[in-house]
Amino acid sequence: MDIFMAKQMRVVCRLVLIQMLLLTISFPGFAEETESHFKVLEIKEQMYAGSPAVAVLLSQALDPTIRHDRHLRISDVRKMLKSVWVLSEDGHTLYYPHVKPESEYSVTVLPSLKSAQDQELGTRVSEVVKTRKMPAGVSFASNGFVLPSKLSDGLPVVTVNVEEVFIEFFRLHDQGLIDFVNWSSLSGKKSAYRLRQLGSKYGDLVYSGRFDLHAPDNRRVIRNIGVQDIDALSQPGVYVAVLRQPGQYEYQYSCAYFLVTDIGLQVRVYADEIMVIASSIKTGKPLQGVELSFVDKESRVVLKGTTDSQGLFAYTGTNIDSFRVLKVIASSQVGVLPLQTSALDLSGFDITGRDFQPREVFLYSPRDLYRPGEQMIISALFRDYDGRPLPDLPLHVSLIRPDNKELRSFSWHPRELNATGINYYQKTIHIPSTAQTGKWRVEVKGDPAASVSVGSYSFHVEEFVPERMKLQLTSPKDLLHGKGPWPIEARGTYLYGAPADNNEIETRIFVRASRHPFPDLKDFEFGLEEEKHYSDTWKKNAKHLDKQGKADLSIENHWTNLKSPMAVHATVSLLESGGRPVKRTITRTFFPANELVGIRKLFEQDTLGPGPVGFEVVNVDRQGNFIPAENLVLDIIKQDREYFWEYSEEKGWTREYTEKNSVLRSETVQFDGQKPLNYTVRLERGRYLLRVKNLSTGQMTTTRFRVGFWWGGADETDGAHPEKVMLQLDQPAYQPGDRIELTVTPPHSGQALITVESDTTLWSRRTHVSDQGTVLEIPVSADWNRHDMYISAVVFRPCNAPEKIGPNRAVGVIHLPLQRSRRKLEVNIDAPDKVSPQDTLPVHIQVKGQGQKAFVTLAAVDVGVLNITDMKTPQPYAWFFTPRRYDVLWYDMYGKIIEMMEGEAATVTFGGDKDMRPGGKRPETKVEIVSLFKGPVELSEQGEARIDLHLPYFNGRLRLMAVAFSKNDYGSAHGQVQVTAPLVTQLSTPRFLAAGDSSQLTLDIHNLSGRERMIEL
Structure with missing residues (x-):
């Protein structure tokens, strides 16, 4: 009996231990501890100092003050090798360098290996590593063409297992700059045929030589060709270097373009003006007295000039489009800048808007949706850019169909009003009954022969039926979190006021990843890379509204297990009795935790060269407010891909890959909650993942990026992609006589050029700015009255040759807003809340702020029509004074500076109108559209007007839209009026029927009289 009890006790103890172990493993804290346990992540081949090496990647850093060789064993197929390992800078990787290509190595890590945290590995880890083949190859190593004078070691060449090269140098003629050079892609190879043309037509061979690269075996190294030490290359000009291996003759050869100079060039092209900015590459300071020559496509010099004391030159003329290349010379140095390549990308700044026009027409209509055969009333105000x-002028108007063909045109004269300078136009346009459906537009020109219109109004022509109902969706939850469902209240009413009782509603849910959930942090990413393309959708069972026209919806929570923010959309369709839907959507954001970590890349994707890589990291709450975090773990993960070909009957041969991830660097930081945390790490070319984890919450964000990708041996990335300069204004708007206090905060200190621009340079100043921020004063001139004015800044980073920091520039652009609030008219509409059909609707309009004679137009339109296109009330004030597009093109050569690369010098060994509805009668649908318009009506001296609208028989809601204007001032307002009969009947009929079909008609009857009524049908 005791023996049985003892056995039973042992079984129970084992079960308890198993349960405790399972509980421990499932506890989140244990997972965190396991993840931080010291272990070998991977053993594989990696490059070290340009040579293949065996790498042991570890989860924790090792102590760099001691040797770890005795804890590792390595052997090849023949013998045990001497264990001499090199520790990486971050302490996470041990390298066994200088292994041979196409060889096999056996590696063992002993359990005695300890981390810097004094954790022992504990287990023996062994792996066999097979090294890859290293084929011989050589090419130029940069996509640039500018070698900074006295700052560069030469023209870099990358070589693997090639001992020497033969290079020919050609100096280009002006015609060669135009026809031979592909300025958009300076790297790569040229065919033997094109190179024969180079020597016979586009340039002169000035030097050729054989260069010993002193390249070690099986190692990728950079060698610099010292072109500055070759006398034959000292004459100013642009050179082409053609490289080949001695004794080898191929179809194509690696080429590089270069010139040696300290002249940094930037050009800005305006509508009829061009401005040149010349600065020292070394210091960023202005260069005075630089001689400029603009060359056309025939290599003719069409313009010459000289820079002033600020390094600037400006020219105004109509022949700017003919300029192809800018050539400059100062003392014994030259500079070249092509002007027909892609301009600098400034899309990261808020510079959008419509194009500036000296004369503009504000066009508006009661609605932007019409049926074929209807009449459209269109109004216009003709003004200048401010x-x-x-002066009163006739305008030329064209009615353009959806296929972009003109249907008709006419001359448009202003209405005669009891005031001068109003320039108000009004026209009734008949839309043909056979009009094709789609997007039409009215285009207005001041001159029929002009190529650009001064105004355009787009509208839709469709076979539509107005909506009869209104659907409102509300939710007590402003955001989603946790495991519960999402409650939504749907409320449906007919536009004439009756509840949509017993009407059916259908609901469809869409869930999409939301990587940028906070508008104020739009450049920061939140969530996991593997969930960035997540999407899901499902449909709920239909249900009916109650007698009050309400329904409570409970949306099942299918997103609670996701680890990233999600945008959850609920689209609800309220069905009319005849089955036609009215759709509305409500959206909420799901947050997986109370706090989120975000990452901002301080670079553009695919423009990143090897070297420093910058990020900003934040920790925020669900409103996007910064929250301090004690333990943020930042991991840089290398993602190595091994590609292979795979065949399947469905796809045939496809290129697939396997991906191995290894942690290169890991560190724990604190976030103070005050400003984004800067994180910079130096990386070689490859694919990477940055993972940021908040240890306190377990929340993670990951982002992928690539460093230094190449094609044909040369980097195609723009190593000098412009960084952003932060510009901040001290006021929301300015007027003449004000002084702007502009705060300039660049990513680096340096010489800066600050400019105020529109279609020309209005103001400029050269000054030094600090990376801590510099405040400058800009006086606002009386003639600054355009709305395409922007303040721009370019800050030049000086070169630091010992640190291998190349020159660059940072750029900032911000709109300069003008004070126009005094020209805004305050418009108020006073009308009854409810009227009956066929009544007269009295509308009182009060306008405040008028200083001269003013007029008003009034439209009353069925809300059921306006809701279809979500049309907004016309707003002339916002239209006239909104920012215009920044219409300046920037070109510069800073993106084409040849990078400063570590490498030894190579030595020279020797070398001296048809109907759109054919085929039958169109179906006839009788639809009554309520769209009333009155005006222009002159306001009294007190700014008042009464307008009576005679209503047809109609039940629904009308939107009242008032547009007020004088010669210089503008305003608008809107309101709604419910139109309801005591007894409302609405008949729903099918949209179309075929011969022999049968159908049902649906009649809706609503008694809104407040008393019982007997109805006979």
Whole structure:
């Protein structure tokens, strides 16, 4: 009996231990501890100092003050090798360098290996590593063409297992700059045929030589060709270097373009003006007295000039489009800048808007949706670029179909009003009954022969039926979190006021990843890379509204297990009795935790060269507010891909890959909650993942990026991609006489050029700015009255040759807003909340702020029509004074500077109108559209007007839209009026029927009289 009890006790103890172990493993804290346990992540081949090496990647850093060789064993197929390992800078990787290509190595890590945290490995880890083949190859190593004078070691060449090269140098003629050079892609190879043309037509061979590269075996190294030490290359000009291996003759050869100079060039092209900025590459300071020559496509010099004391030159003329290349010379140095390549990408700045026009027309209509056969009333105000009056002129109007063909045109004259300078136009346009459906537009020109219109109004022509109902969706939850469902209240009413009782609603849910959930942190990413393309959708069972037209919806939570923010959309369709839906969507953001970590890349994707890689990291709450975090773990993960070909009957041969991830660097930091945390790490070319984890919450964000990708041996990335300069204004708007206090905060200190620009340079100043921020004063001139004015800044980073920091520039652009609030009219509409059909609707309009004679137009349109296109009330004030597009093109050569690369010098060994509805009668649908328009009506001296609208028989809601204007001032307002009969009947009929079909008609009857009524049908 005791023996049985003892056995039973042992079984129970084992079960308890198993349960405790399972509980421990499932506890989140244990997972964290396991993840940080010291272990070998991977043993594989990696490059070290340009040579293949065996790498042991570890989860924790090792102590760099001691040797770890005795804890590792390595052997090849013949013998045990001497264990001499090199520790990486971050302490996470041990390298066994100088292994041979196409060889096999056996590696063992002993359990005695200890981390810097004094954790012992504990287990023996062994792996066999097979090294790859290293084929011989040589090419130029940069996509640039500018070698900074006295700052560069030469023209870099990358070589693997090639001992020497033969290079020919050609100096290009002006015609060669135009026809031979592909300025958009300076790297790569040229065919033997094109190179024969180079020597006979586009340039002169000035030097050729054989260069010993002193390249070690099986190692990728950079060698610099010292072109600055070759006398034959000292004459100013652009050179082409053609490289080949001695004794080898191929179809194509690696080429590089270069010139040696300290002249940094930037060009800005305006509508009829061009400005050149010349600065020292070494210091960023202005260069005075630089001689400029602009060359056309025939290599003719069409313009010459000289820079002033600020390094600037400006020219105004109509022949700017003919300029192809800018050539400059100062003392014994030259510079070249092509002007027909892609301009600098400034899309990261808020510079969008419509194009500037000296004369503009504000066009508006009661609605932007019409049926074929209807009449459209369109109005216009003709003004200058600042909303000021112009002389009365006839305008030329074209009605353009969706296929971009003109249907008709006419001359448009202003209405005669009891005031001068109003320039108000009005026209009724008949839309043909056979009009094709789609997006139409009215285009207005001041001159029929002009190529650009001064105004355009787009509208839709469709076979539509107005909506009869209104659907409102509300939720008590402003955001989603946790495991519960999402409650939504749907409320449906007919536009004439009756509840949509017993009407059916259908609901469909869409869930999409939301990587940028906070508008104020739009450049920061939140969530996991593997969930960035997540999407899901499902449909709920239909249900009916209650007698009050309400329904409570409970959306099942299918997103609670996701680890990233999600945008959850609920699209609800309210069905009319005849089955036609009215759709509305409500959206909420799901947050997986109370706190989130975010990452901002301080670079553009695919423009990143090897070297420093910068990020900003934040920790925020669900409103996007910064929250301090004690333990943020930042991991840089290398993602190595091994590609292979795979065949399947469905796809045939496809290129697939396997991916291995290894942690290269890991560190724990604190976030103070005050400003984004800067994180910079130096990386070689490859694919990477940055993972940021908050140890306190377990929340993670990951982002992928690539460093230093190449094609044909040369980097195609722009190593000098412009960084951003932060510009901040001290006021929301300015007027003449004000002084702007502009705060300039660049990523690096340096010489800066600050400019105010529109279609020309209005103001400029050269000054030094600090990376801690510099405040500058800009006086606002009386003639600054355009709305395409922007303040721009370019800050030049000086060169630091010992640190191998190349020159660059940072750029900032911000709109300069003008004070125009005094020209805004305050418009108020006073009308009854409810009227009956066929009544007269009295509308009182009050306008405040008018200083001269003013007029108003009034439209009353069925809300059921406006809701289809979500049309907004016309707003002339916002239209006239909104920012215009920044229409300046930037070109510079800073993106084409040849990078400063570590490498030894190579030595020279020797070398001296048809109907759109054919085929039958169109179906006839009788639809009554309520769209009333009155005006222009002159306001009294007190700014008042009464307008009576005679309503047809109609039940629904009308939107009242008032547009007020004088010669210089503008305003608008809107309101709604419910139109309801005591008894409302609505008949729903099918949209179309075929011969022999049968159908049902649906009749809706609503008694809104407040008393019982007997109805006979």
